Amino acid sequence: MNWADDDDPYEGAASLSQRAMAGAMQARAAPYLEKLNPQQRQAVETLDGPVLMLAGAGTGKTSALTARIAHLIHTGRARPNEVLAVTFTNKAAREMKERVGRHLGGAIEGMPWLGTFHSVCVKLLRRHAELVGLKSNFTILDTDDQIRLLKQLIVAANMDEKRWPARQLAGLIDGWKNKALTPEKVSGRETAAFDNRGSELYAAYQARLKTLNAVDFGDLLLHMVTIFQTQPDVLAQYQRWFRYILVDEYQDTNVAQYLWLRLLAQGHKNICCVGDDDQSIYGWRGAEVGNILKFEKDFPGAAVIRLEQNYRSTEHILSAASGLITANEGRLGKELWTEAEGGEKVRLIGHWDGEEEARWIGEEVEAIQRGTRGNPPISLNSQAILVRASHQMRAFEDRFLTIGLPYRVIGGPRFYERLEIRDAMAYFRLVTSPDDDLAFERIINTPKRGLGDKAQQRIQVAARENGLSLLDGARMLVAEGALSGKAAGQLRLFVENVARWHEEVVQASPATAVTRAEDDELLIEPAEDGVAPANDLSHVRLAERILEESGYVEMWQNDKTPEAPGRLENLKELVKALEQFDNLQGFLEHVALIMDNDKAETEEKVSIMTLHAAKGLEFPVVFLPGWEDGLFPSQRSMDESGLKGLEEERRLAYVGITRAEELCTISFAGNRRVYGQWQSQMPSRFIDELPPAHIDVLTPPGLYGGGMNGGGFGGSSAMEDRVSRADVYNSPGWRRLQNAQSRGVSQPREARHMVIDAKGESDYEIGDRVFHKKFGYGEVMGSEGDKLVVEFDKAGEKRLLSSFVVPAADADDVPF
DNA sequence: ACGCGATATATTTTT
DNA sequence: TATATCGCGT
Numbered sequence: 001m002n003w004a005d006d007d008d009p010y011e012g013a014a015s016l017s018q019r020a021m022a023g024a025m026q027a028r029a030a031p032y033l034e035k036l037n038p039q040q041r042q043a044v045e046t047l048d049g050p051v052l053m054l055a056g057a058g059t060g061k062t063s064a065l066t067a068r069i070a071h072l073i074h075t076g077r078a079r080p081n082e083v084l085a086v087t088f089t090n091k092a093a094r095e096m097k098e099r100v101g102r103h104l105g106g107a108i109e110g111m112p113w114l115g116t117f118h119s120v121c122v123k124l125l126r127r128h129a130e131l132v133g134l135k136s137n138f139t140i141l142d143t144d145d146q147i148r149l150l151k152q153l154i155v156a157a158n159m160d161e162k163r164w165p166a167r168q169l170a171g172l173i174d175g176w177k178n179k180a181l182t183p184e185k186v187s188g189r190e191t192a193a194f195d196n197r198g199s200e201l202y203a204a205y206q207a208r209l210k211t212l213n214a215v216d217f218g219d220l221l222l223h224m225v226t227i228f229q230t231q232p233d234v235l236a237q238y239q240r241w242f243r244y245i246l247v248d249e250y251q252d253t254n255v256a257q258y259l260w261l262r263l264l265a266q267g268h269k270n271i272c273c274v275g276d277d278d279q280s281i282y283g284w285r286g287a288e289v290g291n292i293l294k295f296e297k298d299f300p301g302a303a304v305i306r307l308e309q310n311y312r313s314t315e316h317i318l319s320a321a322s323g324l325i326t327a328n329e330g331r332l333g334k335e336l337w338t339e340a341e342g343g344e345k346v347r348l349i350g351h352w353d354g355e356e357e358a359r360w361i362g363e364e365v366e367a368i369q370r371g372t373r374g375n376p377p378i379s380l381n382s383q384a385i386l387v388r389a390s391h392q393m394r395a396f397e398d399r400f401l402t403i404g405l406p407y408r409v410i411g412g413p414r415f416y417e418r419l420e421i422r423d424a425m426a427y428f429r430l431v432t433s434p435d436d437d438l439a440f441e442r443i444i445n446t447p448k449r450g451l452g453d454k455a456q457q458r459i460q461v462a463a464r465e466n467g468l469s470l471l472d473g474a475r476m477l478v479a480e481g482a483l484s485g486k487a488a489g490q491l492r493l494f495v496e497n498v499a500r501w502h503e504e505v506v507q508a509s510p511a512t513a514v515t516r517a518e519d520d521e522l523l524i525e526p527a528e529d530g531v532a533p534a535n536d537l538s539h540v541r542l543a544e545r546i547l548e549e550s551g552y553v554e555m556w557q558n559d560k561t562p563e564a565p566g567r568l569e570n571l572k573e574l575v576k577a578l579e580q581f582d583n584l585q586g587f588l589e590h591v592a593l594i595m596d597n598d599k600a601e602t603e604e605k606v607s608i609m610t611l612h613a614a615k616g617l618e619f620p621v622v623f624l625p626g627w628e629d630g631l632f633p634s635q636r637s638m639d640e641s642g643l644k645g646l647e648e649e650r651r652l653a654y655v656g657i658t659r660a661e662e663l664c665t666i667s668f669a670g671n672r673r674v675y676g677q678w679q680s681q682m683p684s685r686f687i688d689e690l691p692p693a694h695i696d697v698l699t700p701p702g703l704y705g706g707g708m709n710g711g712g713f714g715g716s717s718a719m720e721d722r723v724s725r726a727d728v729y730n731s732p733g734w735r736r737l738q739n740a741q742s743r744g745v746s747q748p749r750e751a752r753h754m755v756i757d758a759k760g761e762s763d764y765e766i767g768d769r770v771f772h773k774k775f776g777y778g779e780v781m782g783s784e785g786d787k788l789v790v791e792f793d794k795a796g797e798k799r800l801l802s803s804f805v806v807p808a809a810d811a812d813d814v815p816f
Numbered sequence: 817a818c819g820c821g822a823t824a825t826a827t828t829t830t831t
Numbered sequence: 832t833a834t835a836t837c838g839c840g841t
Contacts, residue, residue, distance in 0.1 A: 635827095
């Protein structure tokens, strides 16, 4: 269907004249237009119809996006609440809100429909929950709840939960939800998943969620897609309402998000998607680069606007990144350029092993900080180390601790994912909704109340037989005096406490039930996300008392482990966060989606983070360690996704380099300990792909200079005998690079053998003899998912990734 | 009910 | 190597 041919009742004369008027006033009344380059300006002013904004790294994407929103509002094209703008992270949403506000002189009310996909969907789903069999006060389960629930279902289905782990099922279900597949729609070879019972368990899981009046993250989108697909009147209402739609990081959208957007955009067809196919690095969690690649097909008549002027990096850095990414196929294609001339080339250096790499980088960071490298001093805050996998961080943390270099790890476990926070949240959940069985299960014996498996089973039985919630089941057992001794008293106390707290919650917030308003009212008057300042802080005191009286705080006070004090700190922080909300209920409704803990740190520190976490950030100085084949590109990526995986790894490398503003240093180590075993490493194939004209190869410390000839290297550990130190510098990649460097020419990359082909199928056949460094020799019996089933002569049957074995004939090549 | 030793297992992460 | 989970013994 061609959208451009549809007639559109909402594109009438009024808006035309409005547009003319707006055009007249722009010149003097729109300060947000002034600093834009011509392409950005085009992206801001092309308001009608679909627009794809291809925004390369550092090209001022957010400026253009926020100016566009400001422009829509400023020119009267739409009121703030008629603009739907979605991002992936709360951070991005927050930043966008701020900047739109700034463009418009801060004079606008908040935009209710600017938020993450998930937070917008929650808002919508609360209004239409009954259409998918939920109540509007449904709870949002976190991953932990999800896993526990699935585990129960797996056990109930008489499956061996060891062989069929809940985690794996959770992954499958998430994947299906990302593809907008409801249980009935799971088809084809997917049906074979999880011992042929995947879709069956998926259906059971969805049914269970419904009875719990709960959803998981994936459901938020899936349910809304279902509603839009089955309720044309509901869809039509929103199609009419959202006059303009904007999408950030479009290359990261999954199928469900894509469908959701396409359905909504069919009204006014004013959808503007911003993204960069070269920065698509989330394929493994369901993102479809295809969405951005086929945008013009999906939205006929789309204007494609390229932002190619880079304001971030120097020429060499930009060229190095551009050169690397050209190795990918099927790109939309962009040519980034910059006015900044010269600058330092991207530096490349090899090291003996991971520890030495960390040592060298530590010294570099300090030298750059002091300015002893002939540069002006650059603060630690301006320097970052970006790694492929978080376990690589360790070497740096160890080293930086010993030399006293302050560092900060970005990423890591989120605040609300921490044990103590989830426990506390479970208390609050149970107190506000006594039917929340998952919350009950989580805390009934935390702290220890002597209510173990046996007692809990009795509660389960009592509840199920009488159709009660677990809390009511427990209450019944107490009333009957069915339990004996210590357990009875403890359970009674628990039940009474919860009842008492619940009373207080009800008293504290009498009028906060969700008001069911007529559709259009709610559209016009939605509440701001949890920023309403509370004047009565009784719920905060109640929360404190819950944690005190339940014995939960005491539990951690008595805990002798080193992390206990930190946990108590976190609990305090949690209670403090409550102040931002009017009541416990309101807090719980939002916390699952919008709570994050990036508090402003003031101290000077060098940052350590994964490449994924670095997307969207920039630093004057960037170190990219660990560029070794198997580590980066990651072997697992290539095994699981073949060429597609390799290309995503390459985009990750591209993201890494383009984070740097002035100085970018890539490094690799010849030897690295992997799972406790020393392994010799080959430099990454990406190193071969860097354009030599923009690379400066540094002499490895002590290798060619310094009068060392082997003896003093790497100490005297036994490992020295096991690994040939010549490996790295004699490797094809390294030699090619040296040669190319001296001639200033790039060399074609040698084809490499990949164990797994592009379809992700294993090259091994049943009956093949293989060798594993721990299990020894064995025979391939078959495959299961992405794993190989191998019957080892000594170790028995194992399931493992094919990358962990080699053909038996090559056993000699396995390093010990 | 709980704590300890055996055992398996090993990216990337947001909501 | 390091961690997380599990089953068993007390």
